[in-house]
Amino acid sequence: MLDCLQLLHFHIGSQISAISVIKEALREASRIYVELAGLGANMRYLDVGGGLAVDYDGSQTSFYASKNYSTQNYANDVVAEVQEACRVKGIAVPTLISESGRAVASHQSVLVFDVLGSSDAPSNDEVEVPGEEDHAILREMYEIYQNLSPKTVQELYNDAIQFKEEAISLFNFGYFSLSERARAERLFWACCRKALSVVSHADYVPEDIEELHQSMASIYYINLSVFQSMPDAWAIDQLFPILPIHRLNEEPSCRGTLADLTCDSDGKITQFIDLRDVKHVLELHPLELDQPYYLGMFLGGAYQEIMGNLHNLFGDTNAVHIHMTPKGYQVEHVVKGDTMTEVLGYVQYDAEDMIENIRRRSELALHDNKITLEESQLLIQHYEHSLSRYTYLV
Ligand SMILES: Cc1ncc(COP(=O)(O)O)c(C=O)c1O
Known part of the structure; x- marks a missing residue:
């Protein structure tokens, strides 16, 4: 039945971020195609599958959340590789078929969700000065707080961690009261805040101190389930652009991570796109009493809604189908989420x-x-x- 064989199909995987990988696969597929034609198959179609990547982080690199080629480069390379293989063997070029999913669908959807509240890292309370009668640990921690400077930050921050741990041990063995422990913790957070502020203009910031941004970040509680609406963020650490969609004329002065409605400790987003790296906190606005605060998750049109699951019985979200018109947009359908x-x-x-x-x-x-x-x-x-x-x- 060799004469019945007309189509060669392959798919090398999704989100192929490096054009070299695509070219190599195409070279091999084109060679198989022309060899099959040479063996007598009535070859007419070459289906190059999907894999065309989406530049989620905008870096235009071969980083997994990006791609180092444009759609035009992709098309040029597909055509050129197949054409060259056919030219060498003197056979007719095939009709090319592509099955790009992600690259076609990702941009078609925006997930809009609101923030229900936030819990903030200990704030800028006045630092309580320990007296002579107070435990030496509290006095030591206060001294650290006073002496933190760009030059001493690394050493003194490490000392502060040690004293905080000692305070907890003393509490566990009954030598520290609950209020003494609370004072030690407040002093520790004051040291962390000061450590971050003294390095804010430094050329080099030690990694431990840099990571403080994350521990000091607020948690913004969002009205969704990561498992239902962004399953890839949970399952494969996929990065999606997420940002506030209003108050854009105000500086987002807070730093936060996102936690969803589920009871699951994995129901959170702590990785965000950054042009050069992955960042662990997102720039957000301080919440205003009784005012809604909306965020958008972009480029999730491929796979997220379909792969989303019912964890904790959070169902499909409401959806609105929007049609772009020359004059703006038109709401075509409102699809109610699950009850x-x-x-x-x-x-x-x-x-x-x-x-x-x-x-x-x-x-x-x-x-x-x-x-x-x-x-x-x-x-x-x-x-x-x-x-x-x-x-x-x-
Ligand atoms: C056979 C096949 N073709 C096409 C696609 C679409 O892939 P992508 O969304 O990466 O373009 C897939 C998805 O994995 C697939 O399995």
């Missing part, structure tokens, strides 16, 4: 049965005078209402 009834259904719980169960139990409780009629009605109403609602906080 609690829907996600419970995916794991074989029937909402009607659950409501019936609660109704029966509240009936019994009513009978035993454990709740009032109003309470029982309120409970059932609330339960029914909750089941019909979105799985995220609204």
Whole structure:
């Protein structure tokens, strides 16, 4: 059936960031193609699969979150390699087919989410001066705080860590009270803040001190599940551009990492794109009381929504389909995200049965005078209402 063989297809993997890898694969595939034609196959099509990468970090390098070629380079190289192999063997060039997924779909989606709150590193409280009667550790730590300078920072920061650990040991063995431990910790954070400020204009910052940015960063709690909406950030450390989408005329003066709604300690984002490296904190604005704060995750149009999972029963998010028009944009569809009834259904719980169960139990409780009629009605109403609602906080 050699005459039936018309198409050669290959796919070398996704997000191929180096053009050299693509060229090599193409050379081999083109050689196989022309050899098959030489063996008598009726070859007409060469399908070069996917793999065309997306430049997530904008660095235009072969770093895994980028690519060192443009789409035009890619097209030129595909055509040139195949053409050359065919020319050498004197056979007709094939119809080329490509299956690029990521490069086509990534830009088509933006995930918008809000921040629910933040927890901040210990703030700029006044540093409490220890007295003569206080434990030597507290006095030593205060002295470190006073003497921190660009020249002493590394040595004194290490000393501060040691004293903090000693304070905790003293507490564990019963020689330090809880308030003494708290004072030692406050002094330690004051040393960290000062260490960062004294190196802020230094040409070289020791790595340990640099990492303090991360330990001192705030945690911003975001209204999503990383497992549902950015699974690759969790599973394969994929980097996505994430940034505030408003208040852009204000300096983002805070540094933070992101933690999601799930109870899972992996439900966080602590790696962010940076032009030259990966950074561990994101520039964010201080939250304002009762004001929403929205962030956007970009370039997630390929794979994220589809691969997202129901961990902790957080379902599909609401989606809006936007059509770009010459005048701007048009909202084409609003697709509501999953309700609690829907996600419970995916794991074989029937909402009607659950409501019936609660109704029966509240009936019994009513009978035993454990709740009032109003309470029982309120409970059932609330339960029914909750089941019909979105799985995220609204
Ligand atoms: C056979 C095949 N073709 C094309 C693709 C799309 O790949 P990409 O999104 O990297 O372009 C895939 C995905 O892995 C694939 O398995």
